[in-house]
Amino acid sequence: MHDSGKIIGGLVIFVAGLTFPFWFTLAAGQADYRPDPERPTGQKHCVEDTAYMKAWHMDLLDHWRDEVVRNGQRVYLPDKRWPCSRDEDCTGGFCQQGICRYDMSLTNNCLECHRSRARFCDRCHDYLEVKPYCWDCHLAPEEE
Amino acid sequence: MKAAVSLIVVLALVVLAYLGTGLGQAGFIFGIVLPYLALAVFLVGFVSRVLGWARSPVPFRIPTTCGQQKSLRWIKHDRLENPFTAWQVIGRMLLEVLFFRSLFRNTRMEMHQGKMTHGPSKWLWLGAIVFHYSMLVVLLRHLRLFTEPVPFFVGWIEAADGFLQIGVPVLYLTSLGLLAGLGYLLLRRLFIAQVRYISLLNDYFPLWLLLGIGSTGFLLRHFVKTDLVSIKSLTLGLISFSPQLPEGVHWLFYAHLLLVCTLFAYFPFSKLMHLGGVFLSPTRNLASNNRAVRHVNPWDYPVKVHTYEEYEDDFRDKMVAAGIPVEKQPQPAAAAEKE
Incomplete structure (x- = not known):
């Protein structure tokens, strides 16, 4: 007696499970979807430069939360020293001693430029199945 | 020595990824060629090995049992220890595969006040089950980087795994479980003399390799962050067979990927094939019905007899x-x- 029938059945199930990402994504037809978060228009730069923000924004916000809530510090001096001569050069921040500084606040600072949670934050977060708990406390700005 | 050699091999792979993608421009090889190659080796190797096993005839029932065989009506039959029907075998196999029951029965012998004593020894079972279930959850969590849209259950797993909400992004318990389980499985080989004596290069290598994968993954999530959208665009490109290499991805990601590719390519030739083999172990998966059913040996040769x-x-x-x-x-x- 051979058990090859059962074994080949098991093997087919195994290979189907292993290749799940392939056929699931191809069947959904969204393999070439890339999120396109809405960028603010008419602003010069973010608090830090874009590459840093893409990878580390969550640490920045976490750090801000601790600084404001636990240490009472509200002014952020970016690692990236943006030179400035007046407040308007700083995209929502303010100019002090020729360097831009920022108010450490998600609601009053970040969301001033990035005005829509759905069209900015959520696009990448949904793409990567990230569910940050920012919004457990913070109110998302009202969608226009 | 064997442990050191296999550690050096794994570290060399990390250095290779650094030289290739941190210093050099070989992202095409590390990000596109090797993943396809590794997956092909894995699939062909795995399937052909299992098919090789499937060709073996199953002449007799040879289950190892430790319970009362099915017998007369008034003798209590131990269904799980001595399965008689297919469903009883399935029950026995489920306990084996899902809960590592054989390993749970592990005992150790010790001289105790001049007498030989036997006692339970659960550490190996604990290390193994923590590692295997963490590995399963880590694999399922990675689906968020390999599917679009992400299936609903991935979010549930993430929420349960990260419910302590430590740090941002949140620390997953299975990240720690994976490393702790592997760490224990490695340390027992290094520090228990008898186990060290029987440990081979191909016992240490998978452990170091998996530890390398786990620790580079942990670093990438918590300490060496890189743009995940770029990484997912690479993986989705790979699975839709139109790969595009993203720019500005940290070399440590390619080190992680190279170690994973090594694992996939090495898998069919290694002890890790117990993934498929556990279902094919005849001392576990056969019903103990030799007395009730006649099993004819399929390779009985037609002997020419002269009476x-x-x-x-x-x-x-x-x-x-x-x-x-x-x-x-x-x-x-x-x-x-x-x-």
Whole structure:
């Protein structure tokens, strides 16, 4: 007696499970979807430069939360020293001693430029199945 | 020594990824060629190995049992220890595969006040089950980087795994479980003399390799962050067979990927094939019904036999002439003719 029938059945199930990402994504037809978060228009730069923000924004916000809530510090001096001569050069921040500084606040600072949670934050977060708990406390700005 | 050699191999792979993608521009090889190659080796290797096993005949039932076989009605049958039907075998296999029941029965012998004593030893079981379930959850969590849209259950797993909400992004318990389980499985090989004595290079190598994968993954999530959208665009490109290499991805990601590719390519040739083999272990997966069902050996060769009766037919006359007693007496007519 051979058990090859059962074994080949098991093997087919195994290979189907292993290749799940392939056929699931191809069947959904969204393999070439890339999120396109809405960028603010008419602003010069973010608090830090874009590459840093893409990878580390969550640490920045976490750090801000601790600084404001636990240490009472509200002014952020970016690692990236943006030179400035007046407040308007700083995209929502303010100019002090020729360097831009920022108010450490998600609601009053970040969301001033990035005005829509759905069209900015959520696009990448949904793409990567990230569910940050920012919004457990913070109110998302009202969608226009 | 064997542990050191396999550690050096794994570290060399990390250095190779750094030289290729941190210093050099070989992202095409590390990000696109090797993943396809590794997956192909894994699939072909895995399937052909299991098919090789499937070709083996299953002549007799050879389950190892430690319970009462099915017998007379009034004798209590131990269904899981001595399965008689297919469903009982399935029950036994489920306990084996999902809970590592054989490993749970592990015992150790010790001299205790001059006497040999046997006691339970659960550490190996604990290390193994923590590692395997963490590995499963980590694999399922990675689906968020390999599917679009992400299936609903991935979010549930992430929420449960990260429910302590430590740090941002949140720390997953299985990240720690994976490293702790592997760490224990490695340390027992290094520090228990008897286990070290029987440990081979191909025992240490998978452990270091998995530790390398786990720790580079942990670093990438918590300490060396890189743009995940770029990484997912690479993986989705790979699975839709139109790969595009993203720019500005940290070399440590390619180190992680190279170690994973190594694991996939190495898998079919290694002890890790117990993934498929556990279902094919005849001492576990056969019903103990030798007394109730006749099992015919499929490779029984048609032996040419020459029976005593045929032998006597050939030589009866000579036997009678020599005075040797025969079973069947010669025909009187034939005998008369001879005279």
